[in-house]
Amino acid sequence: MKRIHIDREACKACKNCIIACMLQHSEAESIHNLNLTDINNQARNKIVLNNNDEVVPLFCRHCRDSECLTACMSGALSRDKKTGHIICNQKQCVGCWMCVMSCSYGMVMPEKASQERTLKCDMCGDDQPQCVENCPTGAIKVIELDMKEKVIK
Amino acid sequence: MKYVIIGSSAAGISAAQNIRQLDNDGQITILAKDDEIYSRCMLHHFISGERSRDQLRFIDDEFMKEHNINWEPGTKIIEVHESNKSIITEKGLEIPYDKLLIATGSSPVIPSIPGLRTGKQIYTLRNLKDAQKIKEASRKKTKVLVIGAGLVGVDTAIGLVSQNIDVTLVELGETILPLQLDKTAAKIYEDLFIKQGINIKTNSKVSEIILDNDENVKAAIINNEEKIDVDLVVVATGVQPNTSLVKETDIKVNDGIVVDECQQTSIKDIYAAGDVCQSYEVFNKEKMLTPIWPAAVKQGEIAAYNMVGIECELVNNFAIKNSMRFFGVSTISYGLTEAPDDNYQIETQNNANTYQKIIHQNGIIKGAILMGDISNAGVIGRLIRDEIDISGYLNNIFDLTYADFFSQTKEGKFNYNLS
Ligand SMILES: Cc1cc2nc3c(=O)[nH]c(=O)nc-3n(C[C@H](O)[C@H](O)[C@H](O)COP(=O)(O)OP(=O)(O)OC[C@H]3O[C@@H](n4cnc5c(N)ncnc54)[C@H](O)[C@@H]3O)c2cc1C
Ligand code: SF4
Ligand code: SF4
Ligand code: SF4
Numbered sequence: 001m002k003r004i005h006i007d008r009e010a011c012k013a014c015k016n017c018i019i020a021c022m023l024q025h026s027e028a029e030s031i032h033n034l035n036l037t038d039i040n041n042q043a044r045n046k047i048v049l050n051n052n053d054e055v056v057p058l059f060c061r062h063c064r065d066s067e068c069l070t071a072c073m074s075g076a077l078s079r080d081k082k083t084g085h086i087i088c089n090q091k092q093c094v095g096c097w098m099c100v101m102s103c104s105y106g107m108v109m110p111e112k113a114s115q116e117r118t119l120k121c122d123m124c125g126d127d128q129p130q131c132v133e134n135c136p137t138g139a140i141k142v143i144e145l146d147m148k149e150k151v152i153k
Numbered sequence: 154m155k156y157v158i159i160g161s162s163a164a165g166i167s168a169a170q171n172i173r174q175l176d177n178d179g180q181i182t183i184l185a186k187d188d189e190i191y192s193r194c195m196l197h198h199f200i201s202g203e204r205s206r207d208q209l210r211f212i213d214d215e216f217m218k219e220h221n222i223n224w225e226p227g228t229k230i231i232e233v234h235e236s237n238k239s240i241i242t243e244k245g246l247e248i249p250y251d252k253l254l255i256a257t258g259s260s261p262v263i264p265s266i267p268g269l270r271t272g273k274q275i276y277t278l279r280n281l282k283d284a285q286k287i288k289e290a291s292r293k294k295t296k297v298l299v300i301g302a303g304l305v306g307v308d309t310a311i312g313l314v315s316q317n318i319d320v321t322l323v324e325l326g327e328t329i330l331p332l333q334l335d336k337t338a339a340k341i342y343e344d345l346f347i348k349q350g351i352n353i354k355t356n357s358k359v360s361e362i363i364l365d366n367d368e369n370v371k372a373a374i375i376n377n378e379e380k381i382d383v384d385l386v387v388v389a390t391g392v393q394p395n396t397s398l399v400k401e402t403d404i405k406v407n408d409g410i411v412v413d414e415c416q417q418t419s420i421k422d423i424y425a426a427g428d429v430c431q432s433y434e435v436f437n438k439e440k441m442l443t444p445i446w447p448a449a450v451k452q453g454e455i456a457a458y459n460m461v462g463i464e465c466e467l468v469n470n471f472a473i474k475n476s477m478r479f480f481g482v483s484t485i486s487y488g489l490t491e492a493p494d495d496n497y498q499i500e501t502q503n504n505a506n507t508y509q510k511i512i513h514q515n516g517i518i519k520g521a522i523l524m525g526d527i528s529n530a531g532v533i534g535r536l537i538r539d540e541i542d543i544s545g546y547l548n549n550i551f552d553l554t555y556a557d558f559f560s561q562t563k564e565g566k567f568n569y570n571l572s
Contacts, residue, residue: 003564003565004565005561005563005565006559006561006565008559008561046554048554048555048556049556050554050556050557050559051545051546051549051557056555056556056559058554058555058556058559061565061566061567067447067531070447070450070451070454071446071447071450072211073163073192073194073195073211073446074192074194074195074211075192075210075211075212075213092208094195094198094204095478095483096194096476096477096478097476097477097478097483097485097527097530098446098447098476100476100485100527100528100530100531101474101475101476101485101487101527101530101531101534102447102531102534103531104531104532104534104535104555104567104569105531105532105555105567106528106529106530106531106532106554106555107555108531109528110483110527110528115481115483116478116481143564143565145564145565
């Protein structure tokens with residue numbers, strides 16, 4: 001399974017990853033006509049300052065033991081059988097926010113425009129994640145995890 | 154190995170799915186009173202017409218086939234014979250098991266109020282059939298009384314009012330949602346509900362339902378004084394675990410079936426998970442009912458591991474939490490909603506569209522209500538669950554994000570560390 005690994009110290013907060021994520025999920029063909037102020041263009045990743053004013057890039061880690069998936073009572077969230085990623089089927093989502101309540105990392109969020117569906121990272125449909133592709137510092141990288149390994153709690 | 158699961162909802166389905174992942178060859182049978190598989194958490198969306206019956210499903214149509222599960226809908230189990238290792242259906246059929254999971258959930262309680270148990274148009278909302286009946290009846294009836302303003306009562310009231318039905322919501326407590334919210338947050342919702350046309354009566358007790366000679370609902374008496382005309386009543390005053398099938402066994406039952414950390418009951422090879430069981434709750438630090446969907450799914454999973462013989466314990470069973478979205482206003486709450494005494498500190502933050510409150514004690518968060526802006530709620534939930542000391546962060550308690558606790562392993566697994 002592919003997962004994004006974060007190297008906090010390497011991040012320069014250029015926010016290229018955020019724009020790349022917005023672009024990937026928008027109608028715009030290129031960054032030149034991507035409307036950054038349109039709330040319909042919502043990124044699924046975050047660049048946040050911590051208590052010490054250090055920059056921290058945050059991405060869904062597609063947990064093995066994903067609390068969002070456990071919480072979803074509509075079947076909207078599922079683990080893709082092939083890729084292992086946690087994907088949200090927005091058509092099935094009822095906006096109950098059980099997932100938002102349950103993700104300890106704040107990586108599943110209400111869709112800003114509708115406020116009634118959940119939005120989360122879809123790993124760009126298993127192509128090369130656009131955020132990683134556009135990171136100039138190597139602060140985020142794709143790593144490969146062994147999917148066969150069972151989680152024994 | 155013969156795995157038998159009673160109940161085809163959150164806990165039962167989760168258990169079956171996990172058993173199949175761990176044991177390719179075992180025989181899995183799911184029996185349930187339910188005729189089909191649906192998420193009860195969405196029943197109010199069915200009443201309001203937002204969702205069709207098909208859209209209530211939470212698993213793929215192919216789930217049973219894919220997982221090679223023998224699925225017996227419409228089968229009520231009335232007894233467990235622990236000495237024979239078998240269960241008995243309502244029709245008298247005996248079904249043997251090697252490992253049994255009881256995931257029978259809970260059922261609404263109907264309080265003893267005159268008229269409430271005999272009237273014809275009295276409903277509860279738990280099963281798809283209930284939702285269908287309420288939907289059908291509400292087509293003809295126009296004045297509905299909902300008793301109890303917990304989450305199910307409020308869900309029902311909203312589902313009905315959106316169809317232009319006259320709804321009165323009666324609550325014994327001082328405000329609606331008394332277990333989920335504090336008075337300030339509840340009041341915000343009350344004002345919103347009133348604007349949307351729901352009549353609200355708090356501090357109110359339904360003293361009697363008046364029936365005609367044919368036991369049709371005619372009116373309700375509130376607080377022994379006020380009479381209101383109603384023709385349909387929905388009772389939403391709470392639930393109790395469905396434990397009657399183990400009545401004759403030695404399985405230990407308090408409020409629900411008591412289980413250990415492995416979800417095993419007091420009898421070997423018999424497990425229980427979900428609303429029906431009483432498990433160790435980390436916030437209250439005691440064994441209690443944890444009747445929410447995520448807890449049922451998790452407990453089903455833990456039961457599955459142990460049923461196939463992989464020892465594994467339930468951890469982080471934190472179920473004192475609620476999420477809601479009513480008329481576009483979202484709220485998530487965890488733990489305490491009011492400070493029990495002066496030994497707690499309370500922080501609040503209000504603006505036009507949000508109300509946020511955090512209760513803490515010596516740097517440990519004990520409760521939170523996040524209304525309007527819920528985007529980082531999960532972080533607060535985790536801090537409460539793990540009792541993480543945030544003494545150094547009190548200045549920006551409402552701006553905490555995972556960035557403040559970020560730490561990561563080589564495999565990209567996140568941990569919680571103070572930065
Ligand atoms: C309207 C409504 C809204 C809700 N909203 C939320 C929400 O937003 N978030 C949340 O976390 N929770 C919510 N809940 C609660 C949630 O639905 C339950 O916590 C969850 O369904 C528990 O799952 P379970 O598998 O333990 O039991 P249940 O869902 O109760 O299922 C029990 C199963 O056992 C079967 N069964 C029972 N007795 C027998 C018997 N004797 N023989 C054979 N089969 C039997 C039933 O047919 C059913 O299949 C809501 C509930 C309702 C009613
Ligand atoms: S949204 Fe949160 S809980 Fe869900 S997979 Fe991503 S990080 Fe894990
Ligand atoms: S908000 Fe949507 S995705 Fe999240 S738990 Fe509810 S139904 Fe599932
Ligand atoms: S992998 Fe794709 S969807 Fe996920 S954060 Fe990166 S750009 Fe966004």
